[in-house]
Amino acid sequence: MTDPETKNADRKEILALYDISQIINSIPDFEELLSKVMDLVISTTRAERGFLMLRDFPQEEMSVKVARNLEQQDIDNSGEISQTTLNQVMETGEPLLTSDAKTDPRFTGSESVMLYNIRSVLCTPLKKQNQIIGLIYIDCLTTSNVFTEDDRAFLAAFANMAAISIENARLQARLQQENLILKKEIRHQYQFDNIIGRSAKFMAALSLVERVLDSSVPVLIQGESGTGKELIARAIHYNGPRREAMFLAQYCGALPETLLESELFGYKKGSFTGATANKIGLFEEADKGTFFLDEIGDISPTIQAKLLRVLQDGEMRRIGENKSIKVDIRIISATNKNLKQEVAEGRFREDLYYRLNVVTIDLPPLRDRRDDIPLLVRHFLDHSPQAAAKKIRELTREAQEAMSAYHWPGNIRELENVISYAIVMAKGNIIGIDDLPGPVLSHKTEAPPLIPGKSMHQMELDYILSTLKACQGDRKRTASQLGISLRTLQYKLKELKQEGHALEK
Ligand SMILES: Nc1ncnc2c1ncn2[C@@H]1O[C@H](COP(=O)(O)OP(=O)(O)O)[C@@H](O)[C@H]1O
Ligand SMILES: [Mg+2]
Numbered sequence: 001m002t003d004p005e006t007k008n009a010d011r012k013e014i015l016a017l018y019d020i021s022q023i024i025n026s027i028p029d030f031e032e033l034l035s036k037v038m039d040l041v042i043s044t045t046r047a048e049r050g051f052l053m054l055r056d057f058p059q060e061e062m063s064v065k066v067a068r069n070l071e072q073q074d075i076d077n078s079g080e081i082s083q084t085t086l087n088q089v090m091e092t093g094e095p096l097l098t099s100d101a102k103t104d105p106r107f108t109g110s111e112s113v114m115l116y117n118i119r120s121v122l123c124t125p126l127k128k129q130n131q132i133i134g135l136i137y138i139d140c141l142t143t144s145n146v147f148t149e150d151d152r153a154f155l156a157a158f159a160n161m162a163a164i165s166i167e168n169a170r171l172q173a174r175l176q177q178e179n180l181i182l183k184k185e186i187r188h189q190y191q192f193d194n195i196i197g198r199s200a201k202f203m204a205a206l207s208l209v210e211r212v213l214d215s216s217v218p219v220l221i222q223g224e225s226g227t228g229k230e231l232i233a234r235a236i237h238y239n240g241p242r243r244e245a246m247f248l249a250q251y252c253g254a255l256p257e258t259l260l261e262s263e264l265f266g267y268k269k270g271s272f273t274g275a276t277a278n279k280i281g282l283f284e285e286a287d288k289g290t291f292f293l294d295e296i297g298d299i300s301p302t303i304q305a306k307l308l309r310v311l312q313d314g315e316m317r318r319i320g321e322n323k324s325i326k327v328d329i330r331i332i333s334a335t336n337k338n339l340k341q342e343v344a345e346g347r348f349r350e351d352l353y354y355r356l357n358v359v360t361i362d363l364p365p366l367r368d369r370r371d372d373i374p375l376l377v378r379h380f381l382d383h384s385p386q387a388a389a390k391k392i393r394e395l396t397r398e399a400q401e402a403m404s405a406y407h408w409p410g411n412i413r414e415l416e417n418v419i420s421y422a423i424v425m426a427k428g429n430i431i432g433i434d435d436l437p438g439p440v441l442s443h444k445t446e447a448p449p450l451i452p453g454k455s456m457h458q459m460e461l462d463y464i465l466s467t468l469k470a471c472q473g474d475r476k477r478t479a480s481q482l483g484i485s486l487r488t489l490q491y492k493l494k495e496l497k498q499e500g501h502a503l504e505k
Contacts, residue, residue, distance in 0.1 A: 013154040016044040020158060024165045030173075033165075034066045035074070041158060042070060045122070045151045047138035051078060053086075054126070054134035054166065062086075062134060081137055084110040085123045089135060095124040097152045100144035120146035124155045126163040133163060190238040195231065196379045199369035205232075208361050213240040218311060220296075220356050221334040223363030226413030229334040230294065232361065237290040242330060245289035248282050252303075253295030261303055262319055271320020283316050283327050290330045296356065297337035297348065304349045307331075311355040331356065366408040366415065373404050376412060380419040387423045395422075395431040402433060406440045438491045441484045461499075464492055 020037055027033040034052055042050045049069050053062040064078040084107055089096050098121050101107045112118065118139055126134035136159055140146045188194075195206065209232055212219055219236065221229045230249065237247040252260060266281030283291060293299075299307070310316050311331060315324040333356050342348035366373065377395065381387050395403065399422075408414055418440055425435040433441065442460055464482065471477040479489040 010150060013044055013150060016040055017154070017157060017161070021161060024161065030169045031066075033169075035068060037158075037162065038066050038068045039072045041136070041138065041155070042068060042072075044154065045138055046140075046146055047120075047122070048140045048142070049075065049081075049138065051081060051137045052134065052162075053137070058131070065134075080112065080116045081139065082107070082110060082112050082116075082118050082121055084113065085121050085137065086135060089123045089125050090132060093125055093127070093130070093132060095122070095152055095156055097122050097147055097149070099147065102144070117141050119144040122147040122151055122155055124152075124159045126159050126166065128163055128167055133166070136162070187238050187243065190231070190235045192235065192239070194379075195228070195235060196375050197369065197372045198375060199364070199371045201364040202369050202372060205361050205363055208359065209236060212236065212359050216242075216330045217358045218331045218333070218356050219358070220339070220360045221332065221363060222336070222339070222360060223334075224336050224365045224411055226411030227363040227365060228412055229336075229363060230292065232363065233290070233292045233332040233334065236332060237292075237330075240290075242288065242290050246286050247290045247292065248286040249292035249294060250282055251294045253298040255298075257300040257302060260299070261306070264303070265306060265316055265318055267319035268321045271318075275320065278318075281316070281318060283310060283329060284325065286329050287327050288329070290332060293331065293333040295335060296333040297335040297339055297342055301349070304352050308349065308352045308355060311352070333357075366411045370404055373408075373415070374400065376415055377403060377419060380416050381423075384420070384423055386420070390423065390426065391429045392423055392426055392431060393429065396433060398433045399431050399436055402436055402440055434485050434487060438488050438495070441488045442482075442492065460492075461496060464489075464496070468493075 020040055023033065023036050023040070027036060038050045038052055041047070047070075049067070051064055051068075052066045054065050055062050067075045067078040069075050082101060085096055085098075085101075088106070098104045098107065101110070101113045101118050101121055107113045118141055120140040120143060121137070122139070123135060123137040125132045126136065136155060138147075138155070192206070192210075197203070197206070213236060219233075221232055223229050233249070234247060237243060250260070250263060262279065262281070264281050264283055266279045266284060267275050269275055269278045293307075306316065310327065310329070314326055314328060316327055317324045339348060339353055339357070343350050343353050366376075377400070381393065387393070403415075403418070410417070418437060421437050422431045422435040426432070427435075442464075464478075467481050468475075468478045471481060475489055475493075476486060479486045482489065484492075
């Protein structure tokens with residue numbers, strides 16, 4: 001048996017919940033959202049005032065975030081509410097409803113009820129799992145018996161919704177904040193003052209970089225491994241007009257063709273066995289941003305053809321899809337092969353080659369820019385937290401000279417690793433010659449002229465073995481003859497042994 005009035009009230013509250021869910025989904029501003037929602041709660045329950053309290057941090061006291069009246073105005077008498085109610089709800093974690101606080105025994109002795117003449121009160125906790133993150137409090141000063149059990153159920157349902165959206169809004173605010181900080185950090189990392197080098201060859205490359213920043217022309221970066229190709233690609237992105245969009249990189253060397261193709265272009269569900277869902281390709285994801293294709297020299301003819309379309313028409317097609325999509329991406333590619341030669345030998349499409357290298361930036365190997373070695377050493381020392389912790393600020397002259405003389409086959413990446421290694425090895429607060437790894441030491445003197453057919457490594461081994469023989473196996477003398485420390489020699493000998501050379505005693 002339901003009387004029509006209750007039924008009407010039910011309906012009204014369900015509609016209010018529906019309105020509230022709409023508001024929650026449509027108002028991006030958090031404060032505005034809270035006020036609007038509170039107004040709806042007040043009008044639905046016929047309350048005179050409504051308050052929403054939240055804790056900003058788990059351990060903090062609650063503070064009033066919104067206080068509204070029947071006329072949909074902000075009010076500032078937020079101190080004038082029933083403290084007894086708030087305390088009880090906080091303690092029990094349950095909603096509290098009273099039809100007349102003045103006569104309700106639970107409020108005997110409550111100062112605020114007497115003082116502010118509070119009659120009807122309804123209060124509900126806002127919970128995240130079992131933790132109380134806030135309270136919703138509504139009351140009526142003039143009339144008793146305003147709130148019903150239905151109102152209590154309505155407010156509880158509303159509180160659940162509100163708690164979720166408040167937590168989401170906070171999470172989003174925190175993520176936005178974090179994202180901003182990270183973006184700033186990345187931008188800082190790729191600023192030009194973090195790209196080290198003064199030598200003429202390197203400066204020439206950098207000046208080209210600066211000239212291509214503001215356009216979207218494709219850039220091809222050539223250089224040995226570790227010369228800074230990716231660093232330059234990122235610098236172009238983060239210092240240019242596309243910086244707010246994404247920078248994505250894909251390594252193209254030694255990857256199965258189908259894997260690379262589906263990474264770059266994505267696929268339609270069902271287009272091959274294993275394509276159980278649609279997949280968005282990286283090119284689509286990088287729309288409006290920059291795409292870095294690393295080791296471009298290795299891509300297959302199929303992918304070369306597809307890539308040509310992206311560059312020529314700004315269009316691509318997912319695997320198994322028959323319509324094309326427009327993409328707006330800047331392509332930066334890198335290679336340590338001689339692409340021109342790849343073209344000459346028929347392994348790389350000539351038309352693609354010309355599309356990719358509208359501008360070519362050649363990064364010199366480190367051995368061709370030896371003047372930059374001390375600057376780079378300084379840079380990596382200054383930016384190493386481990387060096388800071390051990391108060392390491394410099395190298396001995398001997399160590400510095402060994403660094404400058406070494407031929408650096410792994411270029412700047414190798415130099416960065418050598419510095420990290422030396423920081424770990426150093427006992428005091430200066431890096432000495434003994435703290436440098438073997439390969440650097442064995443090239444303390446200028447590398448000998450190249451003998452055709454022999455690798456640097458082979459020559460080094462021959463040299464060590466012949467010296468050892470000349471010193472009749474005396475390691476101490478061998479080391480001093482070679483101009484390296486005993487430890488380095490021992491390290492080298494161990495290496496030889498591992499490679500299967502028989503060592504005479
Ligand atoms: N000019 C430079 N100044 C400072 N660090 C550099 C410079 N060039 C390269 N690096 C650092 O050396 C490492 C290797 O560079 P990377 O761009 O990955 O080389 P590549 O892509 O050519 O193999 C990275 O840690 C990079 O930050
Ligand atoms: Mg690289």
